[in-house]
């Protein structure tokens with residue numbers, strides 16, 4: 001029990017002292033997952049909105065597909081991106097494997113279906129409310145999709161955050177395509193996994209604290225933002 | 235009076251049921267009110283005319299295409315200010331920024347909401363939102379304004395206000411086509427009544443005559459039941 005208590009104490013000291021090793025790992029995690037989430041939002045939100053309001057062949061299939069892909073196992077995504085980026089793979093010439101870029105790519109693939117499916121749900125709800133009014137005013141479907149994305153902007157923060165939460169918390173994909181190289185591709189989750197297996201609990205615990213704090217505070221901000229938006233715009 | 239719309243054996247079938255059937259109608263009055271019991275097909279008929287639904291049978295004939303706007307029972311307001319909601323409609327019609335601004339300000343003024351222009355539209359009261367919806371329609375300067383039970387959930391004062399506004403829009407030259415379950419309102423607003431039941435036209439009669447001596451027994455019964 002003393003070791004556990006000591007570990008907690010040391011972990012807390014690492015956090016409190018803003019340890020540089022700890023800091024760089026946290027910073028890389030945030031950078032990679034934010035970039036991946038940004039890409040996922042840029043791609044997934046318009047696609048989700050078009051799936052909600054559009055009428056084109058294959059729409060239903062795509063909806064089912066994106067809903068299903070929400071549960072993609074990270075290790076499988078990691079493996080696929082690994083194959084793509086490995087020297088013999090189709091994108092091997094760019095030498096991206098074991099770089100933060102590779103991790104961004106893998107997480108973006110993981111998160112895009114989540115953002116797409118959640119956006120589609122939000123916009124579909126809006127569409128059922130506004131559909132006749134927008135068509136009456138003469139809005140094209142693409143225009144309606146854009147209008148509803150903007151109108152649902154506060155609800156859509158939830159979609160982005162769900163994506164970010166998934167990205168920052170996953171281990172499998174970044175482990176495989178990043179390689180967990182010290183000082184280069186080591187992020188919070190992969191470090192926790194590694195340090196725990198080595199028995200170095202303080203660093204793992206410290207990162208665990210930070211990870212939980214990041215996830216909680218982001219959700220708190222989103223909650224506050226939505227509450228404010230609700231009161232401001234109805 | 236020349237007809238501005240002719241419906242020729244118009245029908246709409248949905249999964250085997252006839253929602254609107256064999257509607258042949260010539261609309262020429264400036265203000266027409268469609269009456270009928272719940273589920274008669276009033277909203278469906280208005281949607282067909284507005285182009286939100288496509289008929290399964292028959293045809294609509296517009297002697298001259300009319301620009302239209304529609305006001306729904308429950309106004310759909312975007313999460314922005316009242317005036318931005320009015321401007322949005324004008325934007326979709328391709329008007330430039332100056333025209334949009336000018337018309338939106340004027341329209342909100344006409345409906346008596348100039349002082350609420352910068353308020354979030356969805357936080358306005360039901361009556362105020364409906365007036366924003368009327369301003370949004372009015373700003374488009376429609377030649378035909380369609381209203382589906384525009385005062386269904388409004389109190390008497392708001393109802394009168396909506397009637398005044400619709401009257402002004404009619405005065406500016408727009409044809410009015412509306413439904414209501416408020417017979418007093420129909421009396422006040424209509425030049426002509428179209429009475430429908432179970433998807434079919436029962437009678438089309440000048441308003442005054444409809445309320446004093448309806449031609450059909452169905453309409454007589456309807457007037458007795460709906461009267462307070």
Ligand SMILES: Nc1ncnc2c1ncn2[C@@H]1O[C@H](COP(=O)(O)OP(=O)(O)OP(=O)(O)O)[C@@H](O)[C@H]1O
Nearest residue numbers: 248249251253270271272273274275276277278279
């Ligand atoms: N998409 C649809 N599919 C099947 N039935 C429908 C559909 N839309 C409407 N109906 C039916 O058609 C009938 C006419 O509906 P409509 O809304 O036009 O009636 P209404 O006269 O406007 O009634 P109310 O006075 O209650 O507003 C109703 O029985 C309704 O249930």
Ligand SMILES: [Mg+2]
Nearest residue numbers: 276277278382
């Ligand atoms: Mg109706």
